[in-house]
Amino acid sequence: MSDLDIRAARPADLPAIVAMLADDPLGAQRESLDDLTPYSVAYERLAADPHQHLVVAVQGGQVVGTLQLTVIPGLSRRGALRSVIEAVRVHADARGSGLGTQLIEWAVAESRRQGCRLVQLTSDATRTDAHRFYERLGFAASHVGFKRAL
Template identity: 80%
Template sequence: MSDLRIRPASPSDIPAIVAMLADDPLGAQRESLDDPTPYLAAFARLAEDPNQHLVVADRDGRTVGTLQLTIIPGLSRRGATRSIIEAVRIHADERGSGLGTQLIEWAVEESRRQGCRLVQLTSDVSRTDAHRFYERLGFEASHLGFKLVL
């Protein structure tokens, strides 16, 4: 297998990241590269925040996976720091290759390195394959989530 590298995302990765975010029925409704301005602005905000880690998986110079890891200091759980994994996406050509597992393992290890005592993630209720994937990696469904679109 060719070289895989997990690295911080750069602005030049944005088109590939957005294409992966849009490559499913849910993302296709939310994402569009017609105007990259909001993505570039969001990237700038992420890059300024040391608690945000937007990474890509790069294989032979091609962006084939991504996720965002957010570190959250808190008071609950005796002052525990936790992390949240979001926006995990794997390029269609790479699904089933083990890349998703490698990305999640990277995020869990980085969470440990950052002193986190809990790793959280959410997954849309319709993503049943993703739910099985996360459970295989040791995550358990423990909460009911809510959103309020503003």
């Protein structure tokens, strides 16, 4: 992936990002390309927050991957910063190309650059292939997560 560029997402990238979010069984249930308004509102909120990094991977002029990196200040671990990687997606045509690894490596490097002492992520319990992928990249399944819909 020699011509790969990982850069901050732009408003014009939203249709491609949402399409990737919707392109799996879980995303198909919760995402919609019919109305991009809620995504545009969310994008503006993310773009205004210096702790949020919504990025895209672009190759050959096409958005082929995305992730969100959030830097969180905290008191634990002696006041360490931590980062959270979310919404990692690779376009179906680019899966298996090493792009996912490059995106995660970018997120880890950016976390270090920002002074984070820990990088974490969650993955839906049904995404067993993703779990193996993250473990290969050095992540450990160290916690049990809980969510509550509001």
